[in-house]
Amino acid sequence: MASSSEDDRKDDVYLSSGGEDIRRTFTDHLYCSLKDHQFDVFMYGDEYDDKLEESNGAIPEHLIQAIERSKVAVVVISRGYLESLWCLEELVKIMECRKTLGQLFFPIFYDVDPFDVRIQSGSFAQAFQKYEQKINEEKVHLWRKALREAALSLSDGLNLRKTDGHEGNFIRNVISQITGKLSIITSLEVPTNLVGIDSRVRDISKHLDVGGSNDIRTIGILGMCGLGKTTVAKAIFNKHHHNFDGASFLQNVREKKLIDLQEQLLSDILKAAYIGVSCIDEGTKEIEQRLGNRRVLVVIDDLDSVEQIDALDIKPDSFGLGSRIIMTSRNKHLLKILNVDKICPLPAMSEREALELLSWHAFRKNDPDEEYVELSRKAVGYCGGLPLALEVLGFYLRTKSTIEWETVLDKWNRSQPYREIHKRLEISYDGLTDDDVKAIFLDISCFFTGMNKDHVMTVLDGCQFYPEIGIRELQDQCLVTVDKEGNLMMHDLIQGMGREIVHAESPYNPGKRSRLWHNEDITDVLTKQSGTEDIEGLTLDMQESDECSFSSELFRNMQSLRLLKLNNIKLTGSYHNLSKELRWLCWHGFPLEVIPKDFDQPNLVAIDLSYSKLIRVWEDSDLLLEKLKLLNLSHSPNLAKTPDFSRLPNLEEVILNDCESLSEVHSSIGNLERLTLVNLEGCKNLKDLPLNFFNSKSIETLILNSRSRFENLAEGLGKSCQKTADGTPIRQILCLTWPVPSPDKGGGGGRQVVDSRHSMITSNPYENESRTKSR
Incomplete structure (x- = not known):
C-alpha cells in the first residue's frame, strides 16, 4: 500500500494505520475509500512489519519525509494503538509538523473514549507504565504529550462511539470531513507581481x-x-x-x-x-x-x-x-x-499602478529604466488603466529599444491596439442581445462618445434602435458609462475595439464599411467616388482654415446614411443628393446664409448647425420637419431671427445661445406642445419673447443670463409663475445666472437656478473631443 519512497510529490493524506487490531480491517477500508475518492494516500503496509519489530520504534527517514510532505495527517487511535512504538513515534512527528509546517491533523477515535486518551487512563495508563520501566523517560514524556494533544483535537476528528456503530457510514462521514479539509487548502495560481x-x-x-x-x-x-x-x-x-x-x-x-x-x-x-x-x-x-x-x-x-x-x-x-x-x-x-x-x-488602475504593472512586464521591476520613463507614461496613457492591455503591451515591448518603443506607440496611436487585446474585448460585443444593440454600440464608439446621453438617445430612437433598452444593456455590460454631466463615455480601448470591428467589415475598401470617421478614409472615398449604400454614418472634421469643399453628388450613392457630421465643410450642388435616411445632421460651420429649398429631410430628428453663417434659417417654403426634436443653432453670430416653429411641430429643445444678432423669436414658439427647453443665453440683442411663450404648458427650462436685454420679461414671468391654491407652481422655469427684476421694486434679485441640462448635442465643436482626451 505504500507509495514509492522516491516519489517527491506532495501526498494528500498520510494515514497512520493504528494498532494491529484494526490495520487490516477498519484502517484498510478507510485507505481504500480515500483512494476511491481520488486522494493521494501514503500508508505503510505489511512489508514494513519486520522493519517495525527491528526498529525499536524508530521510524525510517523516508517515512519522516512522507509525513512532512503530506497535506493532512490522519491518525486512527484504537485500543491497540499503544502496542506499536512506531505509531507513537509517528504521532510525535505528526504533531511537530502540525506546529511547524501548518499540517492539518485529523484524529479518528475507533472504539475508544477520547477522554481516556487525553487523561491516559485504563489500558493507556497500563501501557505507559510498562514503557516507563523499559524506555527512556524523556521519550515516553514526548509520547504522552503527543497523545494528549491528539485527544484535545477532538473537534477536528470523529468518534465512532458517538455514532450508530455502522462503520460504513462512519467512514463515509470521515471522508466527508477530510474532503472538507483538503478541498480548501490548494491555493490558486496568480501572477507573482500583483499590482494594486x-x-x-x-x-x-x-x-x-x-x-x-x-x-x-x-x-x-x-x-x-x-x-x-x-x-x-x-x-x-x-x-x-x-x-x-x-x-x-x-x-x-x-x-x-x-x-x-x-x-x-x-x-x-x-x-x-x-x-x-x-x-x-x-x-x-x-x-x-x-x-x-x-x-x-x-x-x-x-x-x-x-x-x-x-x-x-x-x-x-x-x-x-x-x-x-x-x-x-x-x-x-x-x-x-x-x-x-x-x-x-472594479476600478481601473491609477496612473501609478498602471506604470508599475507595465514596468514589471517590460523591465521586470517596479519602475521603468530612466530613458524609458516618458515613453512608459505615454504607453500607460494609451492603455487607460486596463491591466490586460498593460500586460500585453509591456510584454511585447520587453527588450526593445527606445526607437522601437516610439514606433510601436505611434502605430498604436494611429491605428488600433493589438489583436490579442481586441480578441478579449470582443467577447462583450459578441454577447450583446441583438443587432440593434450592436449597432448602438458601434454608433457610440464611432460618433457619440462624450456626448449628452439624452440627445444621443433621441437620435438613436429616430433610427428605431430602442436606445433606452440598448444603452442600458451597454451600461450593464460595462461597455458604456455615463459621467456626472450626463455624457456617454467609453474606455479608449473599448472604443478602439468597436472601431476595429467596423474596419474589419472591409479592411481595404472604406467605401464598403458601415461607418467612417477617419478623415483620410473619407477623403479617399469622396475623391474616388467609392461611397456605397453600406455607409450608415460619416464624420468629416476639417479645420476652418482648410476651406474644404466637395460636391454633394459624391453622396448620391450613400443612400443608407443615417448619421452625418461635418465640421467646416462646403457642399456644392443640390441637397437632394443627401440620403433621405438622415436622422442626425451635425454641421458645424455651416457655410450658407440660409438653408436652401432643396433641403428635404423628412426623417431628421436632430439638427446641429452651431457656428454657422446663417442669417435666417431657411427660405420661405413648404418645408416641414415633423420628426425634428432637437435644433441647435448656437454661436451663429449673424442669425437675426428664428425659424417659423410651426414647421417643427414636435420640437423639444431649441438651442440659440450666443446668437448675438438674434432680435426676434417667432410667435409660433408658444404653440409647440412638446417644447421643454429653450436656451437664449448670450442673445444680447433679444429684447422680448412672444407673450404666448409664457402660456406654454410644456416649457421646463428657460436659460438666460445678465447680458439679456428684455423689456417685458418680468411681466411675462410674473404671469407664468402664478401658483395654485395649494401653493405649488403651475410649472417650473429655470433661469441661469439671470437677475429677475422685482415687479414692485423694479430691482434685481429673484430666482437664480443653475440648470445642468443646457448642453446640446455639442455647443462647441471641440468641447467633446477635448473632454474625451482629458479623461
Missing part, C-alpha cells in the same frame, strides 16, 4: 465579512473585460478559503458546459470520484442535497447567464450558514437579477 490587488481585495473583503456574520452572502465583482476581475477573485479566494469547510473556484463558466460545472463544484467540495451526474437536473439535485449543510466558499468567474446559476443551484439556501458566493461578471443587470447582496465595481 491588495487594496481591491481589502475593499471587497469588507463586504464578505468572512468569520463575522453567519449569514449566507453573495458578492458581485463587476467590470469590463481585461480589468482584472478574475485575478482579484483568485486573490480573494486564496486569502479566505481556509476559513471554510469547502471551496470551489469555477473559472470561465461562460466557456464551459453546465453539467461540467456541476461536476466540478461537487468534486471540488466533496472530492468524490463516484459522483457523476448524467443531466443538469440531476446535478442540481445533487448540489442541493449534498452541499446544503456545508459552509463553503464558491467563486463563479465570468458569469453571463441566469441559466448558469440555476444549473449550479446557486441561491442562499443552497449551502450552509456562513457560506460566501462570489460572482465576477461584465453584466450589471445580471447581478441585479440574481439579487446579490453587494455589487463591487
Whole structure:
C-alpha cells in the first residue's frame, strides 16, 4: 500500500494505520475509500512489519519525509494503538509538523473514549507504565504529550462511539470531513507581481465579512473585460478559503458546459470520484442535497447567464450558514437579477499602478529604466488603466529599444491596439442581445462618445434602435458609462475595439464599411467616388482654415446614411443628393446664409448647425420637419431671427445661445406642445419673447443670463409663475445666472437656478473631443 519512497510529490493524506487490531480491517477500508475518492494516500503496509519489530520504534527517514510532505495527517487511535512504538513515534512527528509546517491533523477515535486518551487512563495508563520501566523517560514524556494533544483535537476528528456503530457510514462521514479539509487548502495560481490587488481585495473583503456574520452572502465583482476581475477573485479566494469547510473556484463558466460545472463544484467540495451526474437536473439535485449543510466558499468567474446559476443551484439556501458566493461578471443587470447582496465595481488602475504593472512586464521591476520613463507614461496613457492591455503591451515591448518603443506607440496611436487585446474585448460585443444593440454600440464608439446621453438617445430612437433598452444593456455590460454631466463615455480601448470591428467589415475598401470617421478614409472615398449604400454614418472634421469643399453628388450613392457630421465643410450642388435616411445632421460651420429649398429631410430628428453663417434659417417654403426634436443653432453670430416653429411641430429643445444678432423669436414658439427647453443665453440683442411663450404648458427650462436685454420679461414671468391654491407652481422655469427684476421694486434679485441640462448635442465643436482626451 505504500507509495514509492522516491516519489517527491506532495501526498494528500498520510494515514497512520493504528494498532494491529484494526490495520487490516477498519484502517484498510478507510485507505481504500480515500483512494476511491481520488486522494493521494501514503500508508505503510505489511512489508514494513519486520522493519517495525527491528526498529525499536524508530521510524525510517523516508517515512519522516512522507509525513512532512503530506497535506493532512490522519491518525486512527484504537485500543491497540499503544502496542506499536512506531505509531507513537509517528504521532510525535505528526504533531511537530502540525506546529511547524501548518499540517492539518485529523484524529479518528475507533472504539475508544477520547477522554481516556487525553487523561491516559485504563489500558493507556497500563501501557505507559510498562514503557516507563523499559524506555527512556524523556521519550515516553514526548509520547504522552503527543497523545494528549491528539485527544484535545477532538473537534477536528470523529468518534465512532458517538455514532450508530455502522462503520460504513462512519467512514463515509470521515471522508466527508477530510474532503472538507483538503478541498480548501490548494491555493490558486496568480501572477507573482500583483499590482494594486491588495487594496481591491481589502475593499471587497469588507463586504464578505468572512468569520463575522453567519449569514449566507453573495458578492458581485463587476467590470469590463481585461480589468482584472478574475485575478482579484483568485486573490480573494486564496486569502479566505481556509476559513471554510469547502471551496470551489469555477473559472470561465461562460466557456464551459453546465453539467461540467456541476461536476466540478461537487468534486471540488466533496472530492468524490463516484459522483457523476448524467443531466443538469440531476446535478442540481445533487448540489442541493449534498452541499446544503456545508459552509463553503464558491467563486463563479465570468458569469453571463441566469441559466448558469440555476444549473449550479446557486441561491442562499443552497449551502450552509456562513457560506460566501462570489460572482465576477461584465453584466450589471445580471447581478441585479440574481439579487446579490453587494455589487463591487472594479476600478481601473491609477496612473501609478498602471506604470508599475507595465514596468514589471517590460523591465521586470517596479519602475521603468530612466530613458524609458516618458515613453512608459505615454504607453500607460494609451492603455487607460486596463491591466490586460498593460500586460500585453509591456510584454511585447520587453527588450526593445527606445526607437522601437516610439514606433510601436505611434502605430498604436494611429491605428488600433493589438489583436490579442481586441480578441478579449470582443467577447462583450459578441454577447450583446441583438443587432440593434450592436449597432448602438458601434454608433457610440464611432460618433457619440462624450456626448449628452439624452440627445444621443433621441437620435438613436429616430433610427428605431430602442436606445433606452440598448444603452442600458451597454451600461450593464460595462461597455458604456455615463459621467456626472450626463455624457456617454467609453474606455479608449473599448472604443478602439468597436472601431476595429467596423474596419474589419472591409479592411481595404472604406467605401464598403458601415461607418467612417477617419478623415483620410473619407477623403479617399469622396475623391474616388467609392461611397456605397453600406455607409450608415460619416464624420468629416476639417479645420476652418482648410476651406474644404466637395460636391454633394459624391453622396448620391450613400443612400443608407443615417448619421452625418461635418465640421467646416462646403457642399456644392443640390441637397437632394443627401440620403433621405438622415436622422442626425451635425454641421458645424455651416457655410450658407440660409438653408436652401432643396433641403428635404423628412426623417431628421436632430439638427446641429452651431457656428454657422446663417442669417435666417431657411427660405420661405413648404418645408416641414415633423420628426425634428432637437435644433441647435448656437454661436451663429449673424442669425437675426428664428425659424417659423410651426414647421417643427414636435420640437423639444431649441438651442440659440450666443446668437448675438438674434432680435426676434417667432410667435409660433408658444404653440409647440412638446417644447421643454429653450436656451437664449448670450442673445444680447433679444429684447422680448412672444407673450404666448409664457402660456406654454410644456416649457421646463428657460436659460438666460445678465447680458439679456428684455423689456417685458418680468411681466411675462410674473404671469407664468402664478401658483395654485395649494401653493405649488403651475410649472417650473429655470433661469441661469439671470437677475429677475422685482415687479414692485423694479430691482434685481429673484430666482437664480443653475440648470445642468443646457448642453446640446455639442455647443462647441471641440468641447467633446477635448473632454474625451482629458479623461
